[in-house]
Structure formats: C-alpha cells, structure tokens
Amino acid sequence: MKLTDAFIMPNPRDTSGFPPGFVWGAATSAQQIEGAANTDGRGASIWDAFCAEPGRIKDASNVDVACDHYHRSAEDVALMHWLGVNAYRFSISWPRVQPRGRGAWNAAGFAFYDRLIDQLLLAGITPHATLYHWDLPLALHREIGGWLSRDSTNHFADYAAEVARRFGDRLASISTLNEPWCVATLGYETAQFAPGHASRAGAAQVSHHLLLAHGQAMRAMRAHTRTNLGIVLNHTPPYPAEPTEDDRRAARLNDGLTTRWYMDPIFLGQYPADVLEHLGADAPRVETGDLTTIRQPLDFLGINFYTRKLVSTRVPPVAAPGDLGFTDMGWEIYPQALMQHLLRVTREYTPPPIYITENGMANADELAADGRVHDAGRIDYLRLHLQAVAHAIAHGADVRGYFYWSLLDNFEWDSGYAKRFGLFHTDYATQVRTAKDSAHWYREFIAAHARQHRGG
Numbered sequence: 001m002k003l004t005d006a007f008i009m010p011n012p013r014d015t016s017g018f019p020p021g022f023v024w025g026a027a028t029s030a031q032q033i034e035g036a037a038n039t040d041g042r043g044a045s046i047w048d049a050f051c052a053e054p055g056r057i058k059d060a061s062n063v064d065v066a067c068d069h070y071h072r073s074a075e076d077v078a079l080m081h082w083l084g085v086n087a088y089r090f091s092i093s094w095p096r097v098q099p100r101g102r103g104a105w106n107a108a109g110f111a112f113y114d115r116l117i118d119q120l121l122l123a124g125i126t127p128h129a130t131l132y133h134w135d136l137p138l139a140l141h142r143e144i145g146g147w148l149s150r151d152s153t154n155h156f157a158d159y160a161a162e163v164a165r166r167f168g169d170r171l172a173s174i175s176t177l178n179e180p181w182c183v184a185t186l187g188y189e190t191a192q193f194a195p196g197h198a199s200r201a202g203a204a205q206v207s208h209h210l211l212l213a214h215g216q217a218m219r220a221m222r223a224h225t226r227t228n229l230g231i232v233l234n235h236t237p238p239y240p241a242e243p244t245e246d247d248r249r250a251a252r253l254n255d256g257l258t259t260r261w262y263m264d265p266i267f268l269g270q271y272p273a274d275v276l277e278h279l280g281a282d283a284p285r286v287e288t289g290d291l292t293t294i295r296q297p298l299d300f301l302g303i304n305f306y307t308r309k310l311v312s313t314r315v316p317p318v319a320a321p322g323d324l325g326f327t328d329m330g331w332e333i334y335p336q337a338l339m340q341h342l343l344r345v346t347r348e349y350t351p352p353p354i355y356i357t358e359n360g361m362a363n364a365d366e367l368a369a370d371g372r373v374h375d376a377g378r379i380d381y382l383r384l385h386l387q388a389v390a391h392a393i394a395h396g397a398d399v400r401g402y403f404y405w406s407l408l409d410n411f412e413w414d415s416g417y418a419k420r421f422g423l424f425h426t427d428y429a430t431q432v433r434t435a436k437d438s439a440h441w442y443r444e445f446i447a448a449h450a451r452q453h454r455g456g
C-alpha cells in the first residue's frame with residue numbers, strides 16, 4: 001500500500017477524532033495583513049525598514065497596505081463567521097500600540113484591537129492574541145539595538161502587562177512570542193528576515209533575550225489577568241536522510257538547535273548541553289536567575305508545524321523524497337511528522353494542553369473562470385494534517401485546537417505577496433476576498449464536527 005492510501009481519512013466528513021469543544025480556528029499576524037502603516041499614529045517596525053532595503057523582498061513589495069485589514073476588520077470577521085471557526089489567532093502590532101517600543105501608548109492603536117476583539121466576540125469567535133509576531137518597533141532597534149539588547153526584555157514585559165491589563169478579560173489566550181527560532185536565526189544569523197543581522201553569536205544572544213522576555217512577560221501578565229498564557233514555537237522535526245551515524249548525529253544537533261534550544265529552558269530550566277558545546281564561544285551570556293525566569297508555568301503550548309527537515313551529511317545532500325509532494329514554498333508534505341512530533345513532545349516534556357497554532361500550505365492559487373479557486377492540493381494537505389492530529393490525540397497527545405495558516409493570502413515575509421497560504425484568496429489590486437475550495441471544505445468539516453457532537 002502506498003503511504004498516501006494509508007494516510008487518507010476513510011471518510012473526510014468523519015470528525016470523530018476530535019473531542020467536543022475542540023477549537024477550530026484560522027491565524028494571521030498584524031504585519032502580514034493590517035497595512036495602514038502610517039495611520040493613526042502607528043510607529044514604524046523593523047519590517048517596514050527591511051522592505052525598503054533593495055533586494056530584501058523577492059517581489060520588492062512592502063507592507064504599507066498588505067490586505068488593508070486595518071480598514072476591513074469587520075469584513076474579515078464576517079468571513080470568519082461564514083467559515084464557522086470558533087477561534088481566531090491574530091497578533092497585536094507593538095509599534096501600533098506603542099510607537100517607539102517604550103514610553104507613550106497610542107490610544108488609537110489600542111482602539112483598533114478593542115474594536116476587533118468586540119467584533120469577534122459578537123460573532124461568537126474567541127480571540128487569541130500574540131504579542132510579538134516579528135514586528136519590532138524600529139525605534140527600539142535603532143536606539144537600543146532591539147533584541148540584541150538585554151534591556152529589550154523589560155520593554156517587552158511592560159508592553160505585555162499593558163495588553164493583559166487592557167484586554168486580558170476578553171482574550172481567550174495570550175501568546176508571548178511567535179516562533180523565537182525564526183526571530184533569532186533568520187533575523188540575526190542568516191539575515192533572511194528583518195532586521196537582517198548576520199552573526200551567530202548575536203543570534204544566540206537574541207534567542208536568550210527572547211526567552212527571557214517571554215519569562216518576564218509571563219510574570220508581568222499574571223499580575224493583570226487570569227486568561228491562558230503561553231508561547232508559540234515552530235517545530236520542523238528533523239529526520240536523518242540515511243541510517244548512518246553521521247546523519248543521525250546531524251539530525252540530533254538540528255533538533256537541538258531548533259526544538260530543544262527553546263523547549264528545554266522553558267520546560268526543564270536548562271539549555272541543552274550538546275548545543276552549548278556546539279556553540280562554544282558563541283553561546284549566550286546567561287545571568288544567574290535567568291533560567292528560573294524563563295521556566296514559567298504555561299497554560300498552553302502553541303506549536304506551528306509545516307513540514308519536516310530531512311538531514312543529510314552527503315555532498316550533495318540526499319533530497320527529500322516528497323512522496324506526497326511539495327508546497328509552493330518547496331516544503332515537503334510530510335504529515336506523519338506532525339503526529340510523531342506531538343507524541344514525542346508529550347512523552348519528553350509533559351506539556352500543558354497543546355494548540356496547533358499554525359499549519360497550512362502555500363499553493364499557486366488562481367481565480368478560475370468560474371470565479372472560484374480550485375485548490376484541491378490544499379484540501380488534501382488540510383485533511384492529512386487533521387488526520388495526523390487526530391491520530392496523535394488517539395495516542396495520548398492533549399491537543400485542544402487547530403488554527404489554519406492563514407485566513408487569507410497575505411504578505412509572506414521575504415517572499416512578498418508571491419506565496420498564497422490563505423483559505424481566502426486576496427486580490428491585492430481590489431482587496432476582494434474569495435473563499436477557496438479549501439475554505440468550503442474546512443467550513444463543512446467544522447460544521448460536521450459540531451453536528452456530530454450535537455448528535456445530529
């Protein structure tokens with residue numbers, strides 16, 4: 001039997017693998033959808049500046065307008081209502097609510113999120129906010145060195161406390177950081193992302209400051225809210241390409257650098273020894289008490305999963321087989337890794353309830369002559385990954401919710417607008433949103449789950 005046959009749900013409408021009360025959502029982030037970059041007192045972010053540097057963004061685009069969500073939030077909430085999701089994960093733009101990253105708050109910025117939260121609650125959709133989805137206030141970067149500076153952790157904790165104080169009672173959850181690995185490694189080591197810094201030691205120090213900022217923010221928020229607090233990590237489980245000692249060792253190190261570097265301090269209160277050894281003189285400076293601060297009790301763990309990483313030490317490396325194909329990002333479709341990873345995390349870390357806070361695929365979607373978007377590949381992707389989650393739940397992983405990335409096509413960082421991840425197609429010239437076939441499929445799946453638990 002081919003893997004594909006083994007791994008496809010016998011009946012796509014069979015939602016029995018998901019318990020009652022399961023959270024069905026979609027996710028976005030401020031920098032990728034809001035636009036309104038210079039509106040109502042918003043400060044600049046490091047991504048505004050990064051887009052202005054020639055050669056940084058593949059299609060030379062910027063985030064001035066994006067999906068114009070700032071002006072269209074009511075319409076976008078209506079899309080979600082139609083979709084039937086009961087949860088929405090969005091991020092708060094730090095420079096919109098605190099233009100310089102310290103000092104004065106921007107009332108108009110907070111008013112936008114205040115309205116958005118009310119619109120969601122009226123539509124029966126629970127709001128899940130993320131505090132940092134990569135849009136660092138530019139002033140904080142220019143004036144103190146951003147995340148390279150230890151002081152950034154105090155500013156982040158102040159911002160977190162303010163959000164918790166204002167909105168905590170209406171938010172279903174608050175995540176401190178989205179994907180600190182991407183922030184540190186892609187932003188400060190490989191320079192693929194803003195702010196485009198390239199230093200391994202710098203990136204390691206940034207990763208420590210991010211974890212510290214997370215811990216300080218958790219503490220600061222607890223004083224203001226009883227809502228659920230946690231963090232969102234990206235996990236791309238590595239697999240040795242061949243059963244050789246070299247590939248195994250390389251895969252283990254990759255796991256250390258990407259997964260254990262964040263999971264171990266958060267859950268075990270220590271950095272992994274093998275990674276510290278690997279970093280040598282580039283390892284971060286850690287002060288007494290830092291690891292206690294980082295190891296705060298979490299109410300949930302958010303995991304973003306897209307693909308696996310095939311690790312090969314051959315030259316040239318062994319390519320991923322891609323039995324189920326590759327997405328438009330070139331990422332191998334490998335849902336088994338999601339199931340296996342959820343069980344591994346459960347076994348090794350005894351985590352709090354888990355939410356899949358992102359999962360989805362880029363697809364070369366086009367509006368067809370019939371006015372629809374026939375993204376059959378995305379339906380398969382969605383179905384396979386939901387099945388992986390259901391299998392993990394059946395084997396003991398405590399997964400409480402699933403957020404598809406993304407609600408709508410948006411600014412995909414250094415890829416600009418060329419990569420489409422949405423359930424809704426965005427026409428950037430007109431800002432018209434069109435439900436893709438996958439949106440119809442997800443809508444029916446969520447409705448079927450609700451019917452099943454009403455006994456209908």
Ligand code: FCB
Pocket residue numbers: 029032178179182234304358405412413421
């Ligand atoms: C994740 C990011 C998200 C989106 C997806 C495709 O790493 O959190 O903003 O870009 O990848």
